[in-house]
Amino acid sequence: MRIHSKQEQDVMILTPMEKNIDASIQDEFKAALVEAIDEGHKKIVLDLSHVKFLDSSGLGVMVSMVKKLSGSGALAFCGIQEQVGQVFSLTRLDRVFNIYPNKNVALDALVSKGPATEGAV
Numbered sequence: 003m004r005i006h007s008k009q010e011q012d013v014m015i016l017t018p019m020e021k022n023i024d025a026s027i028q029d030e031f032k033a034a035l036v037e038a039i040d041e042g043h044k045k046i047v048l049d050l051s052h053v054k055f056l057d058s059s060g061l062g063v064m065v066s067m068v069k070k071l072s073g074s075g076a077l078a079f080c081g082i083q084e085q086v087g088q089v090f091s092l093t094r095l096d097r098v099f100n101i102y103p104n105k106n107v108a109l110d111a112l113v114s115k116g117p118a119t120e121g122a123v
Contacts, residue, residue: 003030007038013112014043015105017081019052023060032063039067044075045115047108051081056089068099076100076115080108 004019016038023031038046048064050056064079071077080102082090090096102108 003027003034005031005034009043010109011113013045013047013109014038015047015049015109017049017052021052022055023053023063024055024057025059028059028063031060032066035063035067036070039070039075044071045112046071046075047078047080047105047112049081049105049108050079050083050086051105053086054083056086061089061093061095064099065095076112078102078108078112080105 006017006019008015008017016035018031020027035046035048046067048067064077068077078100081104082101087096090099090101100108100111102111
């Protein structure tokens with residue numbers, strides 16, 4: 003699985019380059035996100051602009067990352083394509099996740115939160 007990573011201020015922006023995040027790449031996807039957290043990145047923007055399809059396996063990884071960062075960091079989402087947005091809506095995760103229209107807005111939201119210890123997104 004290819005994930006582009008870029009540090010901006012104290013926020014790590016991760017952009018999966020895959021069109022599908024499903025059971026076939028679930029383990030690689032989770033490993034990449036856990037690695038970023040284990041490296042000390044506590045504010046993460048997950049840019050899903052390339053992702054066209056997301057199944058329950060991918061959602062499970064995202065939920066586990068929100069839990070992993072809870073209380074010690076923040077996770078924000080941006081670049082949500084229509085079909086992925088529908089999955090978030092159907093599962094009501096759009097009410098749980100902080101979703102922003104683009105990377106810049108997500109970045110601004112996390113930077114303005116101050117130190118990562120203030121709480122999770």
